[in-house]
Amino acid sequence: MIAEMREALQPALSAVLGREVEISEPVLLAGGASKEAWAVDADGLRLLVRRAAGGVIHKHTLSLEEEFAVLEAAYEAGVKAPRPYGYIPELSGREAFVMERLEGDTIGRRIVQKEELAGARAALPVQMAEELAKIHAIPAERVSFLPESRLEQMIGELDEVGEPHPAIELGLWWLRENRPPRRDPVVVHGDYRIGNLVVGEEGLVGVLDWEFAHLDDPVRDLAFSLVRAWRFGVPEKRLGGVGPVEPYLERYNELTGFAVQPYELDYWELAGNVGWAIGCLTQMQRHLTGQDRSVELATLGRLGAEVEYEICQLLEKAAA
Numbered sequence: 001m002i003a004e005m006r007e008a009l010q011p012a013l014s015a016v017l018g019r020e021v022e023i024s025e026p027v028l029l030a031g032g033a034s035k036e037a038w039a040v041d042a043d044g045l046r047l048l049v050r051r052a053a054g055g056v057i058h059k060h061t062l063s064l065e066e067e068f069a070v071l072e073a074a075y076e077a078g079v080k081a082p083r084p085y086g087y088i089p090e091l092s093g094r095e096a097f098v099m100e101r102l103e104g105d106t107i108g109r110r111i112v113q114k115e116e117l118a119g120a121r122a123a124l125p126v127q128m129a130e131e132l133a134k135i136h137a138i139p140a141e142r143v144s145f146l147p148e149s150r151l152e153q154m155i156g157e158l159d160e161v162g163e164p165h166p167a168i169e170l171g172l173w174w175l176r177e178n179r180p181p182r183r184d185p186v187v188v189h190g191d192y193r194i195g196n197l198v199v200g201e202e203g204l205v206g207v208l209d210w211e212f213a214h215l216d217d218p219v220r221d222l223a224f225s226l227v228r229a230w231r232f233g234v235p236e237k238r239l240g241g242v243g244p245v246e247p248y249l250e251r252y253n254e255l256t257g258f259a260v261q262p263y264e265l266d267y268w269e270l271a272g273n274v275g276w277a278i279g280c281l282t283q284m285q286r287h288l289t290g291q292d293r294s295v296e297l298a299t300l301g302r303l304g305a306e307v308e309y310e311i312c313q314l315l316e317k318a319a320a
Contacts, residue, residue, distance in 0.1 A: 001041030009094045013042050016086030016098050023091055039101055051096035058090035061211045068097040070210045073142045079134045080206050104198040104205040108232035111199045112241035121242040128252035131207055136218045138187040147217040151175060155276055163282045167308035171274040174315055180264050188215055188221035193230040194240035203304060218261050222252060223268035227276055228310045270314045273307055
């Protein structure tokens with residue numbers, strides 16, 4: 001497989017970079033339920049080739065061509081994102097794109113626990129707010145193909161699972177009945193959290209995985225990092241297991257002028273958990289139906305029960 005990929009990458013990367021290049025042996029990186037990530041060097045350039053795999057995590061996922069266009073727009077807007085090099089329509093039968101390979105950690109448990117990253121964790125709340133403010137300022141017309149997502153879409157997604165899940169259904173009911181005033185939609189990352197950020201000793205190095213980008217309420221994006229699943233075993237640090245929410249919210253409001261209130265974060269934190277619980281179930285269905293047999297996908301079905309418990313906890317807190 002590696003030899004075949006090297007043979008395919010040699011001409012593809014030469015075309016993307018506009019010159020003949022010598023490449024190293026590509027390395028398939030671990031992780032990624034729906035995309036392959038190949039690390040390769042080309043004449044000293046550290047590259048990462050993101051290639052379609054067998055399926056998609058979610059039916060609303062962007063194509064790789066669309067994701068690459070969003071990455072280009074983000075990079076142009078000054079977001080700390082990998083430099084985009086080029087889109088490849090066909091690489092051994094699947095689409096792909098080439099971007100800069102950044103140095104740093106992306107594994108959530110390492111980021112929230114490694115002693116060497118203590119300084120990074122102290123800096124991350126403000127840094128995360130600064131990058132998200134840049135993302136939300138990207139002109140929508142620059143990425144006019146992006147769909148607008150609505151909270152109500154989650155109802156249909158749960159119906160497709162075809163199973164009763166009272167905690168999720170109660171969460172959806174509460175969200176319908178208690179929605180804060182609507183904000184104008186902006187370009188959002190859609191999966192902005194620890195695990196999709198590259199982190200070095202100085203803090204945030206880059207923002208990865210733009211496949212869920214869309215137009216939405218900015219606070220929905222702002223609050224997704226608060227979902228308990230993304231604290232990676234450090235639940236007392238509400239912002240992704242790295243720190244408190246207050247400096248994150250304060251810096252975001254300072255840069256955007258949106259004056260987001262804490263109760264809005266509470267609402268959208270619950271919405272993030274409801275959405276993730278449904279996501280766990282839909283990914284489990286890919287395994288159970290034979291669409292994409294995977295221990296990882298099967299495990300996500302079990303994880304969904306933990307998220308449902310968190311939904312109950314948040315609803316109890318809201319009631320109090």
